[in-house]
Amino acid sequence: MDNLIRDIEDRNDIDRLMLRFYSRVMADDLIGYIFTDVAKLDLDRHLPVIGDFWETIIFQTGVYTRHGRNPLQVHGELNEKEPLLPEHFRRWLEIFTQITDELFAGEKADFIKVRAAAIAERMMQFVGGVQRGEISFPRSV
Ligand code: HEM
Numbered sequence: 001m002d003n004l005i006r007d008i009e010d011r012n013d014i015d016r017l018m019l020r021f022y023s024r025v026m027a028d029d030l031i032g033y034i035f036t037d038v039a040k041l042d043l044d045r046h047l048p049v050i051g052d053f054w055e056t057i058i059f060q061t062g063v064y065t066r067h068g069r070n071p072l073q074v075h076g077e078l079n080e081k082e083p084l085l086p087e088h089f090r091r092w093l094e095i096f097t098q099i100t101d102e103l104f105a106g107e108k109a110d111f112i113k114v115r116a117a118a119i120a121e122r123m124m125q126f127v128g129g130v131q132r133g134e135i136s137f138p139r140s141v
Pocket of ligand 1: 031034035039041049050053067069070071074075078084085088089092115116117119120121123
């Protein structure tokens, strides 16, 4: 049943998580505009790609590689349009953690939160370095 909290079991669960995450994040007072106004994110096009990213992390299927994309690069480009700040990353992670806890509990749910936090930290360090001129961008990341 849908309202029973259980672990993330398959791709469908990832898609549910992402749909809910992006609808919450896009309506957020602090970071929503980055998705809607800066990136003008087309959810129908992006959700399958983002689902592939998390499927690759959680179930190691490798499907994200077919897009030939690199999230650090994507966010590096986004940071050129609008500086991504530590408080943006904090809010992103807060919402991600909250939505995961609303829907799931278990080993995979713990793992996705740990991975999200680690990637957010790495991305934040990267764009911070670019903003301070310590890292030149574009570069191969
Ligand atoms: C400040 C926090 C963040 C903001 C504002 C943000 C915003 C965005 C936006 C606007 C896009 C679409 C970019 C485009 O194609 O035009 C995007 C893509 C994406 N984001 Fe983030 N993001 C943030 C942090 C993160 C973090 C921490 C992760 C992972 C843990 C993440 C994972 C992804 C992935 C996988 C994509 C799709 C990349 C692709 O197209 O291949 N984001 N993000």
